[in-house]
Amino acid sequence: MAAFEAEYGYPLAPPTTWQEFDDMAQFFTRDDDGDGEIDMYGTDVKGGVADFEWMIAVLQAGSPGVVLDADHNIIIDNEAHVEGLSYYISHHCDMDVAPPNVNEVDWGVAENLFYQSQTAMFRFWGHAYRLTRGDSPIADLVGAAPMVAGPGGIGAIPGPWFNIVPKTSENKELALQLVQYLYDHNAMGIEAPLGLAARKSAYAQYADVAGFENLNPLLETLDSPQTIGRPAVADWQQIADEILGPIGSDALTCEQDPAELLAWGREQLEAMGYE
Amino acid sequence: MKLTDRSFVLVLLLPATLFLASFVGYPLFLLIRDSFHDVSIYALGEGEFVGWANYAKALSSSRVLDSAGRTLNYTILALSAEFVLGFGAALLFNAMGKRSEILRTVFAFPLMIPPIVAGLLWRFMLIDNIGIVNHILEQLGLIADSSDISWLGDRDIVLFSVALPNIWLTTSFVALALYTGLQNIPSELIEAAKIDGASAMQRFHRITVPLLRPVIAVVLILRGIDAARAFDMIWIQTEGGPRFASEILSIHIYRTMIRYGNVGEASAIAALFMLGMLLISAMVFFLIWGRGTWQ
Numbered sequence: 001m002a003a004f005e006a007e008y009g010y011p012l013a014p015p016t017t018w019q020e021f022d023d024m025a026q027f028f029t030r031d032d033d034g035d036g037e038i039d040m041y042g043t044d045v046k047g048g049v050a051d052f053e054w055m056i057a058v059l060q061a062g063s064p065g066v067v068l069d070a071d072h073n074i075i076i077d078n079e080a081h082v083e084g085l086s087y088y089i090s091h092h093c094d095m096d097v098a099p100p101n102v103n104e105v106d107w108g109v110a111e112n113l114f115y116q117s118q119t120a121m122f123r124f125w126g127h128a129y130r131l132t133r134g135d136s137p138i139a140d141l142v143g144a145a146p147m148v149a150g151p152g153g154i155g156a157i158p159g160p161w162f163n164i165v166p167k168t169s170e171n172k173e174l175a176l177q178l179v180q181y182l183y184d185h186n187a188m189g190i191e192a193p194l195g196l197a198a199r200k201s202a203y204a205q206y207a208d209v210a211g212f213e214n215l216n217p218l219l220e221t222l223d224s225p226q227t228i229g230r231p232a233v234a235d236w237q238q239i240a241d242e243i244l245g246p247i248g249s250d251a252l253t254c255e256q257d258p259a260e261l262l263a264w265g266r267e268q269l270e271a272m273g274y275e
Numbered sequence: 276m277k278l279t280d281r282s283f284v285l286v287l288l289l290p291a292t293l294f295l296a297s298f299v300g301y302p303l304f305l306l307i308r309d310s311f312h313d314v315s316i317y318a319l320g321e322g323e324f325v326g327w328a329n330y331a332k333a334l335s336s337s338r339v340l341d342s343a344g345r346t347l348n349y350t351i352l353a354l355s356a357e358f359v360l361g362f363g364a365a366l367l368f369n370a371m372g373k374r375s376e377i378l379r380t381v382f383a384f385p386l387m388i389p390p391i392v393a394g395l396l397w398r399f400m401l402i403d404n405i406g407i408v409n410h411i412l413e414q415l416g417l418i419a420d421s422s423d424i425s426w427l428g429d430r431d432i433v434l435f436s437v438a439l440p441n442i443w444l445t446t447s448f449v450a451l452a453l454y455t456g457l458q459n460i461p462s463e464l465i466e467a468a469k470i471d472g473a474s475a476m477q478r479f480h481r482i483t484v485p486l487l488r489p490v491i492a493v494v495l496i497l498r499g500i501d502a503a504r505a506f507d508m509i510w511i512q513t514e515g516g517p518r519f520a521s522e523i524l525s526i527h528i529y530r531t532m533i534r535y536g537n538v539g540e541a542s543a544i545a546a547l548f549m550l551g552m553l554l555i556s557a558m559v560f561f562l563i564w565g566r567g568t569w570q
Contacts, residue, residue, distance in 0.1 A: 081420060103428030166317060241534060
């Protein structure tokens with residue numbers, strides 16, 4: 001990969017910063033057979049999950065949280081949100097390093113693009129490393145690295161699993177016993193088909209086992225101060241669907257100013273009763 | 276004890292009445308009751324009485340009104356395409372007579388495919404970068420690049436795109452139902468018209484369409500209701516996106532009830548949806564079927 005070093009001035013290695021990620025995304029976006037069509041893109045932009053994906057960049061930009069701070073005050077229009085949203089759309093709007101019809105790319109399509117070798121890098125949930133199919137042209141060629149760092153550091157949003165015992169449940173005691181069991185034996189999930197667990201201690205048990213090379217990068221990402229969960233508010237899903245999705249979608253048209261979209265987001269949150 | 280005819284009829288109706296009361300009447304009662312309460316999905320059965328507030332909110336919400344408009348557009352689009360294609364196929368089968376047997380069987384295949392599977396199939400066929408539809412269009416030279424048409428990502432055409440699996444799946448039902456209706460038109464009438472010198476178009480307008488009217492009414496009502504309440508096929512393709520451009524009422528109701536947990540509000544929208552469907556069905560029924568009977 002001397003070609004990369006010759007062009008960008010540093011050796012090719014898993015990207016650790018936005019700048020390195022952008023360099024590599026541009027380097028790998030290429031028309032291999034010279035027919036005028038891009039054969040491989042550097043990465044993807046998942047416009048199909050626009051209610052979620054751009055917020056990761058917001059944390060990497062240094063925001064103390066996404067949408068709302070720890071006290072549930074509105075921060076959706078702070079500088080880091082503007083910077084994160086602008087960075088999220090830049091791969092599509094400015095750099096053209098992602099398949100162009102971004103609205104159709106959700107988790108499943110992003111996986112397909114990557115496993116069919118149409119994207120060189122994809123930012124995905126940590127368990128995807130072990131889901132590389134054996135018949136994929138890139139089987140045995142996949143590596144995992146911690147999430148890239150923006151100006152604020154490495155940042156990601158963990159996908160917590162909830163076990164809810166409804167208030168109206170008749171067998172609360174039994175349900176709580178089940179939740180306790182799932183908590184105590186959480187590592188069992190790692191060897192299950194999806195390879196998911198909800199506790200860092202569970203991942204740590206497998207971190208040095210061959211075949212689980214994704215877990216140390218995952219733990220490093222989870223340990224970063226800028227890895228912050230979504231605000232724990234009852235109407236989060238409504239915020240995601242009604243406000244964050246439209247903001248992400250509109251921003252990906254490349255015709256609207258991110259700061260204005262986020263100001264609209266503040267108005268919507270205020271209408272929902274937040275301050 | 277000897278049963279009178281009237282009592283006998285009532286006894287025969289009892290099981291069906293009990294079934295309907297338990298599995299249709301009771302859930303409907305719960306829906307209407309919830310629509311007047313502020314009910315959260317986390318505390319079902321509890322909730323404060325809010326009168327008509329949920330209805331007022333639904334009727335003043337631009338999201339609900341937009342979804343209702345899209346439901347109407349989607350239904351008209353799917354139904355028109357299914358009806359035109361289905362009627363054409365039915366006329367073809369009728370003209371072919373016995374020779375259409377194999378064709379009719381093949382035509383019925385999509386009916387056996389579950390809607391969710393059809394939606395998934397079409398989703399992967401329509402995805403621009405890796406889907407077969409754009410690949411074929413590119414090979415035929417109709418588009419320059421496989422990313423030229425964003426079937427499921429372009430807000431202007433997505434409603435049409437999500438209707439495609441519906442049309443593909445149920446045109447055969449329309450065709451077979453209308454074909455059955457065509458078979459029941461007495462051949463003497465057609466023969467007599469021919470002898471009287473009526474042209475093919477005159478026979479179609481003066482005999483075929485009027486005699487098919489009851490079947491057309493049933494097909495339009497059944498398929499119209501079915502298309503209007505579509506959910507799975509659209510959800511699997513776009514989840515109502517991008518930016519709600521393919522969100523019809525059933526998806527909005529699901530979103531409000533399950534994702535946002537507002538059971539009361541969702542129930543009010545559902546009740547209004549149901550009322551709207553009843554009114555439209557009654558209108559179609561009287562316009563098409565009623566008119567035929569009266570004539």
